[in-house]
Amino acid sequence: MLKDTNCGELRREHDGRTVTLAGWVHRRRDHGGLIFIDLRDTTGLVQCVIDPSRGDAYAVADQARAEWVLQIEGQVALRPPETVNPRLVTGEVEVRVARAQVLNDAKIPPFHITDAGEEVEELLRLRYRYLDLRRDSLHDTIRLRHRIVKFMRDFLCERDFIEVETPILIKSTPEGARDYIVPSRLQPGYFYALPQSPQILKQLLMVAGFERYFQIARCFRDEDTRADRQPEFSQLDIEMSFVRREDVMALVEDLYTAIARECAPGKRLLASPFPRLTYQEAMERYGSDRPDLRFGLELRDVTDVVAQSEFGVFRSAVAAGGRVKALVAPGCAGYSRSQVDELTRVAQSGGAKGLATLAVSAEGVRSPVAKFLSDAEVRGIVEHSQAKHGDLVLLVADRPEVVAKALGGLRVWLGERLDLADSQVLAFCWIYEFPLLEWREEERRWDATHNPFSGFYAEDEPLLESDPGKVRALQYDLVCNGSELGGGSIRNHRREMQERLFGLMGYSPDDARQRFGALLDALEHGAPPHGGIATGIERLLMVLRGTDNIRDVVAFPKTQSGGDPMLGSPAPVDERQLRDLHLRVVE
């Protein structure tokens, strides 16, 4: 080794020890005589002092510049008391340099490699990702990612799970997300697809009798990115045989509780065991199936209060089977016209046609719609919404889904604007009892709300014929701080039932065989009852690191247009390669 000690690990008990370090010049301070070099390696940094009396070492320190790679030999010494730096973990000591050697020089960095202050344009950071990753915060995130993944592996191995790798080149099964496809050289005109998830393969492993499987699985979805979505990402994929919903949930809850304790010591769990909300309840109370439980701001139903109102917007919405719900913005009664307009835009982006507001104060209620409402109605709204003096009541009237989406969006927006969420808190919760199916009006068919292999409550079976939208799936989502960390279900392990569901989803028996033949066949060969879950690695890291940008938790992320500015991907390929693959680029 070119080093025998890590920079960031030196402490006062190492006083007097002779060490060899190797790392990067983090900062150099030249006093004309003395030169200080903060030498950085993956563990942190330590101050090295070079005295002019050390001729060769001094010459090295004299010419060294930021990000040069040096090997330094010297003696650890306690700093003079008045020069101790309490902001550095290594600040009580320094290394008195005896010898120094340049292992490599470095160009002037294209941007400041530091977490202090300014944000560098992200494109530049991505082009030089290997430099950006040197920053403490990113470096630490990638190391945390490793610790979490290792923790998951250790945790599951201890509980008799085995990790199985499943193929990356599989078969395209249209529906769901768009597949990335890979042309076959040996079979002209045929294509592989990259997995959107190993769903079918892990179910087949259950049929194969492994009983407890997991994988840190790479998944690929050719859809537009978002702040929390990349074209490729990782999931902790789990599947278990002979389990009930409770077993899977308990396992995952134990795992995530332990991760929070071991890997995020600064964070506090809001509640343990994790609260459980039915989908119905989550939508009613929070207007979302992934509620941020770090703050209240629950939605209140005032439909009954205004059902007979003179106010046409409310009355007609109710008459059409819709609802009127309220959200209280605490302390916002004084909002200006433009601030209320902003709230309205948020509501509209959630699909609402408009937003009615009531400002509650000691003097009474001010509202642009007051003239349409009776005193009793105004009183009823204030009472039902539990608004206090100084609060602003926000009302949306529409179909229940629209009301939920609009007010749910406003709730999240207000949570941010009013800084209601404690960033040190992890509010895990489970959402369960999702509807199994939803009606797709454009395609005139039922479709799985989550996953077409989900089982459902046995007692709901008659509803499959009479009212499919009411069938409750054995599906559960793990949610934390308003982010969907993952979801899973108990699967259908009998062919007849799975085929029946495919039928409801509009697949002919032929279609179903075409797409899911291997799984359907396998279900006939003694498939055990089974279920599992898949949770996003990046989503978890985002929550733990408190970032809203997925690129912060991926070593080499892609841009919004799916490219990598460092590698220059995607890129054209040689004519020769295309020929081998029986492809021609048109246009």
Add this chain to the structure above:
RNA sequence: GGUCGUGUGGUGUAGAGGCCGAACACGCUGCCCUGUCAAGGCAGAGAUCGCCGGUUCGAAUCCGGUCACGACCGCCA
């Protein structure tokens, strides 16, 4: 497919039709300096304002297009 935002020395910003032959901070180069830690002092180099076109006597600034990056809607079983 759509909506919105951003693009000025190496980096981050300022600039709102003539005051811009583009300012500031950091960085960089040179000189000075033996206890700093975002070291300090002095001097200096460095950008025609993403790209193309238009309006105007005159454009970094206004307009159109385009490219890149980002946020969002659609999409993400």
